[in-house]
Amino acid sequence: MTRLVPALAALLAAATLAGCGPRYQTIVFELRSQPPIPVRLGADEIEIPVGIAVSVHARLESSSNIEFVPDDALDLDSEDRGILAADPTPGSHNFVFVGVAVGETCLTVEVEYEDEECIPVRVTAPG
Amino acid sequence: MSQRTSSSGPRPLLLAWLLALGGCFDDCGSNDPYDPQPGPGELGNGEFHYRCIDDGDPACIDGGSVGNFPARVALGGRFELAYTWNDDVSRAPPDLRSAASERLRLQGEIFTPLAEGYTAVLALLPDSSIGDLIHLRASTPIEAALQHHRVDYSTYSVAEGDELRFDAITRDGDAYVLAGLLEFTFAIDDTAVAEIVGTGHAHVILRARAEGTTVLHATLGDLTADLEISVGQGPVTSTDPTTDAETTTSTDSSTTDDSTAGTDATESTTESTDTGDTAGTTDTTGGVL
Numbered sequence: 001m002t003r004l005v006p007a008l009a010a011l012l013a014a015a016t017l018a019g020c021g022p023r024y025q026t027i028v029f030e031l032r033s034q035p036p037i038p039v040r041l042g043a044d045e046i047e048i049p050v051g052i053a054v055s056v057h058a059r060l061e062s063s064s065n066i067e068f069v070p071d072d073a074l075d076l077d078s079e080d081r082g083i084l085a086a087d088p089t090p091g092s093h094n095f096v097f098v099g100v101a102v103g104e105t106c107l108t109v110e111v112e113y114e115d116e117e118c119i120p121v122r123v124t125a126p127g
Numbered sequence: 128m129s130q131r132t133s134s135s136g137p138r139p140l141l142l143a144w145l146l147a148l149g150g151c152f153d154d155c156g157s158n159d160p161y162d163p164q165p166g167p168g169e170l171g172n173g174e175f176h177y178r179c180i181d182d183g184d185p186a187c188i189d190g191g192s193v194g195n196f197p198a199r200v201a202l203g204g205r206f207e208l209a210y211t212w213n214d215d216v217s218r219a220p221p222d223l224r225s226a227a228s229e230r231l232r233l234q235g236e237i238f239t240p241l242a243e244g245y246t247a248v249l250a251l252l253p254d255s256s257i258g259d260l261i262h263l264r265a266s267t268p269i270e271a272a273l274q275h276h277r278v279d280y281s282t283y284s285v286a287e288g289d290e291l292r293f294d295a296i297t298r299d300g301d302a303y304v305l306a307g308l309l310e311f312t313f314a315i316d317d318t319a320v321a322e323i324v325g326t327g328h329a330h331v332i333l334r335a336r337a338e339g340t341t342v343l344h345a346t347l348g349d350l351t352a353d354l355e356i357s358v359g360q361g362p363v364t365s366t367d368p369t370t371d372a373e374t375t376t377s378t379d380s381s382t383t384d385d386s387t388a389g390t391d392a393t394e395s396t397t398e399s400t401d402t403g404d405t406a407g408t409t410d411t412t413g414g415v416l
Binding site: 032033034035036037049050051052053055085087088089090096098099100101126 | 169170172226227229230231242243244245246247249252255256257258260262264
């Protein structure tokens, strides 16, 4: 019994290291509203005209064979809320992006309380 | 007890249904002017209600009709918004916020567009998350017009002694009548023929004093609308707002409906393409905006 506990702990640690859980690969934004002016919502860049608000569902993609679930913590934080506001809206992994002022910033993707990336954001003047 | 005095009978239900369907057909015991139909929130959780500050807002002229949620508002035009939830109308209303304060100013409860184009209004939940939103489109007024019962006129005949109200409105480059309360100034050339006996933010009340012709001017910044007023001994000009038909019951008077400027367009705020209704000069539904 005394030998079994360390063995199980070692096994658990090895499993954790090997990634027995979802592993962040990228984020996909699915539109939940239809803004009157087109917006671009990609994992590599977000472009939104000033004054426009768009609701999105953020879908996390995993590089392991275990997928993310709605209960996994996800936070999207704008580095500069004076340019882009990213606020939650009811529903798991649902957010509203708001173009507040023309400029550039980035959107931090925080999954399970760890920063994964910061997506470049451009808030553009109205066309 | 008879059913007539019962508070739970079908009549109160019918009344409540009618009010819910069409908004307030009366002023509901307050001094508020009539308001247009609400606009659905883009997240589908409730409705935004456009509130006219005053009946000088073209969305509520005369308080005489319940129109659509305004498609376009004037730069500088003031208005209020409210919000009700779909699931429970008694649920506390959210705080409303402009998405971009440099484009759409919110001071107290009054919104004022400061920049052309779309700007969202956000309905905030108590935890600061966003419960709903709607986009408003602001346009620059490029022409002004004077209306009586929502019809543009460039000349108008009136009988001596009569009093008449004219409303000043603006349109943008696409001929949309613009919502929002604007501040016009009014002047009349010959006060011996007709005098101004009352003004509001965007309306004037004239009294015809003596036979003759004069011109009424409504001014908003660089925009001016002129209306030639002919005062006769007995002319009465009337307009049927449902048909745009005019009848002049005096032979010595003439009234001209300014048809070139009387084109009202309608637009859904959520559609990407505009559709213009160029068929008439009068919006019989009140949805002129």
